[in-house]
Amino acid sequence: MSSSVAGAGEESGAAAPQGPAPVERCKGVNGLEKVVLREVRGSSAEVYLYGGHVTSWKDEHGEELLFVSNKAIFKPPKAIRGGIPICFPQFSNFGHLEPHGFARNKTWTVEADPPPFPVPISSKAYIDLILKPTEEDVKIWPHSFEYRLRIALGPGGDLMLTSRIRNTNADGKSFSFTFAYHTYFSISDISEIRVEGLETLDYLDNLQDRARFTEQGDAIVFESELDRIYLGTPSKIAIIDHEKKRTFVVRKGGLPDAVVWNPWDKKAKAMADFGDDEYKRMVCVEAAAIEKQVTLKPGEEWTGKLELSAVPSSYYSGQLDPDRVIQDSTVPEDSIS
Template identity: 75%
Template structure:
């Protein structure tokens, strides 16, 4: 009598074990792939110490990376989360946004203890130290440690620790940003909550200082602003996708908003002409007041991202900032905090 066997049922993404895998991308650049048990994932390239993918448990990509991005040194990768250090913007002899985003980082095999939740077990630790060439253009010794982690609820967490290791007694100062590119349905469908009434520096108007007048921020043209003394929580609401990104930050007082719009993208070789419609940069940063470290001192800056369903309708929220944020974020943050 013939017998038949039933093949084992493959595990769903929610049943897979968490993993951290070191591999290479199509361009040959090394990367680390983080996979959380319920199906969330992230990819971190050692080139730039740069997160280039963050997907939810349905496999939806939450970060924007240009189809024309160059995964080849010395060009920085267009999209994901480039790290701007030791400067944001363009100043002096340093290249724009510093050099951390186009250097090769190493796996940090012996990181100092991170005082983070023991529930977070899916992470990678990277380290960057200056090369001899770096010291010629920025003559300071440092250790930059970066942890990229996936929380049990799919939150993406980046923690930067920068230490002054100068042996000559000199302090150094730097500015910094997590240059985060969010993937959105259409820029015209996006609304930012949490930055209303704040002062900002407008880079499109001669770096003049203004005060935000709108109840919330929407986008109809190019934007390049630094909001000062921004709150610890910011919401990026995508009406069409009914998704809210919750950005939480610590140690980073400012928040940068950037979208190049149509005219500028036509002059950017690594950016598609129409791609501006599907991205928005919201960047926790320390720009207005540089951070100064004496030898032996360390600075820490943290960003935590969540993506949650939202059914936000304009006009239903109290314009008071704290109450507004509580209404938007209470459910999302409660769940994220319980998982972290």
């Protein structure tokens, strides 16, 4: 059983739609509710209301661009392994909350009539979700907030996620949080991957108690487990897959850091919801705000934006030259209003 819904609260017209609906609500794995987005040229995305979690992003040829483990457990309260988990209000396990916070373990609500959105969109393939704290959440993180999440497909098949987090505390108190879009990309083989755009930057090594180092390579390549938080990163990062001749372009706003992670073989075998050899077919490059917490006073709102594109690697000749493919993001780094 499925139903179509208009993006961002638009009322469906009386005329029958031509082709698949741009937004469709239906049941997913284990009966969990999900939303399917379809762009007219053939690209698609799937979003589970559990976690506000993107679990699929396919190009116009139907090729899957995100990685989800074959052993992923689609059953609350376990987070879904793969896709794009939302890490809020905490990234990692440095703090008193559960690892990566609780947003990825909560069921979000489709917002039928969201407030005006600051960035117009030309596609109808989008959905607006909202998360508000439950009584249980307030016990472990005593703050009131409204977290609005728009997930959209652009006309060219780009996947766009925009998070708007507002402090709605009535007691006059500020709150602080860390955040990440924990994106799992589907790749040919981890040995064939280069991540460009993070050269010469400082990073915190999660494998060495967040000791600080400076990146020495001209690109990041993978030969063993890697878990790093790169600091002061540019608004664009490229993931080059030599075998597939494809480059993922990560564009971000309001998110100064970038996490790069691959668990490699030992950690992969230790995770119950991850296949022993699946580390070869995924890499996480995550737009994030971690080193410096985001602090909001009551009434203030923070925006964190992620845009993902998949382009032929021929656009890049060993250099990250985003102007040849993609225009600058309009989202400022300082995006608290």
